[in-house]
Amino acid sequence: MNSIRLAVFALLACVAAGASAQGGVLRFGYSTGTTSFDPARSSTGGDRVYLFPVYDRLIRLTNTGEPRPMLATKWEFRNNGKTLHLTLQRRARFHDGASVDAAAVKANLDRLMTMPESTQKAVLGAISSVRVIDDATVEIDCKIGCGGLLQALGDTAGMMVSPKAFGNPDLGRAPVGAGPYVLTEYRTGSRAVYAPAKGYYDRSNQTLGGLEVYVFPDDATRLNALRSGQLDMTFLRPYQVEEAKAAGLNVGRNKSAIWYYMGLNMNRSKFGDLRVRQALNHAVDKKKVTESLLRGYCTPSDQPFPQGVLGFARQTPQIAYPYDLQKAKRLLAEAGVPDGFEFDAMVVIPPFFVQIAEALQAELAKVGVKMNVQPAPIPQVNSTYFAKGGADAYVGLNLGQSDPSATVANLYLKTGFFNPSRFTTPEIEAAYRRTVEQPEDAARQAAFEEVMKNAVANAYHVGLCNVLTPVAYSKAVRNAGENTPTWQWDFYGIEIVRQ
Amino acid sequence: MAKLLAQRLARTLAILLGVSILVFSLDSLIPGDPALVLAGENASVEDIERTRELLGLNRPVAERYVAWAANALRGDFGRSLYSTRSVGEEIGARLPVTLSLLVLALLIGLAFGIGAGIVAALNRGKPLDRALVLLASVGVALPNFWIGMLFVVAFAIHWRLLPATGYTPFTENPVDWLRHLVLPAVALSTGPAAELTRQVRGSVIDILQRDFVRTAIAKGLPRRMVIGKHVLKNTGVTVATVTGIQMSVLLGASVVVEQVFGLPGIGGLIVESVFARDLPIVQGIVLVTTVLILASSLLVDLSYGYFNPKMKL
Numbered sequence: 001m002n003s004i005r006l007a008v009f010a011l012l013a014c015v016a017a018g019a020s021a022q023g024g025v026l027r028f029g030y031s032t033g034t035t036s037f038d039p040a041r042s043s044t045g046g047d048r049v050y051l052f053p054v055y056d057r058l059i060r061l062t063n064t065g066e067p068r069p070m071l072a073t074k075w076e077f078r079n080n081g082k083t084l085h086l087t088l089q090r091r092a093r094f095h096d097g098a099s100v101d102a103a104a105v106k107a108n109l110d111r112l113m114t115m116p117e118s119t120q121k122a123v124l125g126a127i128s129s130v131r132v133i134d135d136a137t138v139e140i141d142c143k144i145g146c147g148g149l150l151q152a153l154g155d156t157a158g159m160m161v162s163p164k165a166f167g168n169p170d171l172g173r174a175p176v177g178a179g180p181y182v183l184t185e186y187r188t189g190s191r192a193v194y195a196p197a198k199g200y201y202d203r204s205n206q207t208l209g210g211l212e213v214y215v216f217p218d219d220a221t222r223l224n225a226l227r228s229g230q231l232d233m234t235f236l237r238p239y240q241v242e243e244a245k246a247a248g249l250n251v252g253r254n255k256s257a258i259w260y261y262m263g264l265n266m267n268r269s270k271f272g273d274l275r276v277r278q279a280l281n282h283a284v285d286k287k288k289v290t291e292s293l294l295r296g297y298c299t300p301s302d303q304p305f306p307q308g309v310l311g312f313a314r315q316t317p318q319i320a321y322p323y324d325l326q327k328a329k330r331l332l333a334e335a336g337v338p339d340g341f342e343f344d345a346m347v348v349i350p351p352f353f354v355q356i357a358e359a360l361q362a363e364l365a366k367v368g369v370k371m372n373v374q375p376a377p378i379p380q381v382n383s384t385y386f387a388k389g390g391a392d393a394y395v396g397l398n399l400g401q402s403d404p405s406a407t408v409a410n411l412y413l414k415t416g417f418f419n420p421s422r423f424t425t426p427e428i429e430a431a432y433r434r435t436v437e438q439p440e441d442a443a444r445q446a447a448f449e450e451v452m453k454n455a456v457a458n459a460y461h462v463g464l465c466n467v468l469t470p471v472a473y474s475k476a477v478r479n480a481g482e483n484t485p486t487w488q489w490d491f492y493g494i495e496i497v498r499q
Numbered sequence: 500m501a502k503l504l505a506q507r508l509a510r511t512l513a514i515l516l517g518v519s520i521l522v523f524s525l526d527s528l529i530p531g532d533p534a535l536v537l538a539g540e541n542a543s544v545e546d547i548e549r550t551r552e553l554l555g556l557n558r559p560v561a562e563r564y565v566a567w568a569a570n571a572l573r574g575d576f577g578r579s580l581y582s583t584r585s586v587g588e589e590i591g592a593r594l595p596v597t598l599s600l601l602v603l604a605l606l607i608g609l610a611f612g613i614g615a616g617i618v619a620a621l622n623r624g625k626p627l628d629r630a631l632v633l634l635a636s637v638g639v640a641l642p643n644f645w646i647g648m649l650f651v652v653a654f655a656i657h658w659r660l661l662p663a664t665g666y667t668p669f670t671e672n673p674v675d676w677l678r679h680l681v682l683p684a685v686a687l688s689t690g691p692a693a694e695l696t697r698q699v700r701g702s703v704i705d706i707l708q709r710d711f712v713r714t715a716i717a718k719g720l721p722r723r724m725v726i727g728k729h730v731l732k733n734t735g736v737t738v739a740t741v742t743g744i745q746m747s748v749l750l751g752a753s754v755v756v757e758q759v760f761g762l763p764g765i766g767g768l769i770v771e772s773v774f775a776r777d778l779p780i781v782q783g784i785v786l787v788t789t790v791l792i793l794a795s796s797l798l799v800d801l802s803y804g805y806f807n808p809k810m811k812l
C-alpha cells in the first residue's frame with residue numbers, strides 16, 4: 001500500500017513539475033521590430049529581445065554584467081590573459097539537431113569576424129584566432145589581452161547560429177539557434193511568436209509556455225495594451241508610472257545601461273576650454289532635473305556606468321560636479337565669457353528628450369548660457385554630430401555596451417564613434433589598454449577607476465543620470481523582479497501563471 | 500472611355516515619375532546617413548564606409564535614381580536597407596492592414612454621413628437637424644486620434660469590450676479582424692462622416708427645391724420613392740466628390756490612428772522609414788499611395804457618368 005502511495009505521489013510530483021516547467025505564454029510589448037534575426041547583421045542592441053529567446057550565447061550576463069555559464073560551462077584565462085579557454089555544454093543542440101560543438105563555435109566566431117557586412121567585427125576585434133582543441137573545448141587567442149571578451153561573448157557576438165544555416169538566404173527572418181525557444185512567426189512591425197524548443201538542455205531557462213513580442217512604437221499604446229489585458233509586461237516612461245500603478249499593475253524599477261547626458265564638442269563653440277565644460281556641469285542641478293522630469297527613475301551621475309557594475313568608479317564621486325551656480329559663474333569668467341555665450345544642441349526625437357533638453361536649457365540660462373535646442377532624427381544626429389562633428393552639442397542617451405571597455409572606447413578614445421571631439425588623454429588611453437589586457441575583473445576595475453577619474457576630470461560631457469527603467473507587469477507575471485536586465489531583456493526565470 | 504483611361508494612365512505615369520524624382524531629391528538633401536546605423540553601434544570608420552559601399556550609398560544620387568528606375572520598370576523596387584526584404588514584401592505585408600482600415604472607415608463614414616445628411620435635410624430647421632449639424636461640426640473639429648484614444652479608454656480598458664491594439668488578418672479570423680478594426684475605423688470615419696453629413700444635407704435641401712422633385716411630389720409619388728430614386732441619385736455627384744477628397748485625408752489620418760491602436764499598417768512603416776532614411780521603402784510607399792489616390796480619383800470621375808448621364812465619358 002505504502003509503495004502504491006509513494007508511486008502516486010511521485011507521479012503527481014512529476015506531473016506538477018512538468019506543468020510548472022511549461023507555464024503560460026508571456027506577451028511582451030516592445031517599441032521596435034528587429035533589424036535582423038541574423039546576429040551578424042543585427043545593427044542595434046534593441047534586437048536582443050528578439051534574438052535572445054532563439055540564440056543561446058556562450059556566456060550569460062546577469063543584470064550587473066557578471067558572467068554565468070550558458071553554452072560554455074567553464075572558462076579560464078591562460079597565457080597571461082591572452083587566451084580564453086572555454087569548455088562547452090555537451091547537451092546543447094541547435095534547433096536543426098546539430099551539436100553545439102567546438103567546430104560550430106569556431107565557425108560562428110570566424111563568420112562574425114570575416115563576413116564583409118558583419119556588424120560584430122569591432123566587438124570581436126580583440127581576437128586574433130579561434131582554435132578547436134576537441135569537440136567540447138575551444139581556445140580563443142587575443143591580440144593584446146582578453147579583457148572584456150566574456151562580456152562580448154555574453155551579447156550578440158556570442159550568439160551561436162547553426163553552421164548548416166549560414167547559407168540560408170532567409171536567416172535574417174528564420175533563425176536557427178540553440179536557445180530555449182524557436183521562432184514560429186514573425187510579422188514585420190507587428191509581432192514575433194516563439195514556442196519552447198524541444199530537448200532544450202536547461203529547464204531553468206525555459207519557464208515559459210511560449211513568448212509573444214508585440215511591436216507598439218507609441219508609449220501610450222503599449223501601456224493601453226497592458227491595461228486592457230492584451231499584454232503581460234512592457235517597459236514604461238517615468239511619466240507613465242503613476243498611471244500604471246493606478247491601473248493596478250505592478251511596476252518595477254530596473255537597472256539599465258542607459259545614460260542620459262549632454263555631449264560637448266570640444267572643437268566647437270567655447271567647449272575647447274575645460275573651465276567652460278566644468279562650469280556647465282556645475283550649472284545644472286542634476287538632482288532637481290531627474291526628480292522633476294524623470295520622477296526618480298534616473299540616478300544622477302556623471303559616469304556612464306550605473307553603481308554596482310563593472311566600470312563604475314567607486315573612487316570618483318558619482319556627482320563629481322555638484323550644483324554650484326557661483327562656481328559656474330566664476331569658471332565662466334575665468335574662461336573669458338563672464339556674460340555667458342550661445343550654442344546649438346542637437347536633440348534626438350522623441351519629445352521626451354526634447355523635454356530633457358529644455359530643462360537643461362533653463363538651468364544653463366541661469367548662468368547666461370543660451371542653448372538652442374534643435375530636435376533631429378537619430379540618423380541625422382549620428383551623421384551630423386557624431387560622424388562629422390558638425391554640431392556644438394548633443395542631448396540624448398548612450399545605450400552602453402555589455403563590455404564596459406567598449407563603452408569607454410566609444411566615449412573617450414580618439415577613434416570612438418561617440419567622441420566627436422576626437423579628444424583623449426594618454427592616461428585614458430593607457431588605462432583603457434589595461435582594461436583590455438587584464439582579463440580578471442579586479443584588475444580591470446582598477447583600470448576603469450583610472451579611466452573614469454580622468455574622463456570626469458576632463459568633463460567630456462555634462463552627465464545627467466543613469467536610467468532606471470520602469471517595467472510594468474500584470475499579476476500573472478512571476479519572478480520579474482529588479483534583476484530582469486532591461487538592456488538585454490533576458491526573460492530568464494520569468495513565469496506566467498494565469499488565475 | 501478608352502481615351503479617358505489612356506489619358507489617365509499617361510498622366511499617372513508622369514505623376515509617378517515626378518513624385519519618385521522628388522522623393523529621391525529630398526532624401527539626398529536631408530542630412531543623415533543610414534550606413535551609420537546599419538554598420539552597427541561599434542563600427543569603425545572603415546566598417547561604415549564598407550557598409551556604404553555594399554549598399555551603393557556612395558554612388559551619385561542621379562546614378563542611384565537611374566538604377567532604381569530601371570529596376571522599377573521591371574517590377575523590382577529594391578530592398579529595405581534595414582530588413583533586406585524586398586520593398587514589395589514589406590509593403591505587401593502592411594498594405595492589407597491599412598486598406599482594411601480605410602475601406603471600413605469609408606463605409607462607416609458613407610453610411611452615417613449619407614443617412615444623417617438626408618435626415619437632417621428632411622427635418623430642416625427642426626431640433627434633429629440642428630443636433631445633426633452640431634454633431635457634424637464637432638466631428639470635423641475633433642482630431643481622429645483623440646477620439647480614438649477616448650474609445651480605447653472606454654471600450655478597451657474600462658469596459659473591456661474590444662481590444663485596444665493589434666490586428667488579426669481577415670483570412671486568419673474574420674471575427675477577430677473586425678473586433679480589432681471597429682474602434683480605429685469608427686475613429687477614422689468621424690471626419691468623412693461629418694463632412695458628408697454637411698455636404699449631403701446641403702445637396703438634398705437644394706435638390707428638394709428643384710422643379711422635377713416638386714412635380715414628382717405633386718404627381719403623388721410616395722415620398723420614399725421621391726427621396727430614394729430622384730433625390731439620392733442627384734446627390735450622388737456630391738457624395739462621390741466628397742468621398743474622393745476624403746480618401747487622401749483618410750490616408751493621412753490613418754498614420755496617426757494606426758499608431759494609437761498599434762496597427763501594423765504602412766503608416767507606421769513610412770514614419771519609421773523616413774526617420775531611418777530607408778529610402779527604398781519611402782519611395783515604394785509614396786508610389787503606392789500615389790497610385791491609390793489617383794485610382795480613387797479615376798473611380799470618382801467614372802462614377803459621375805452613372806449619377807449624371809450628361810457627364811458620361
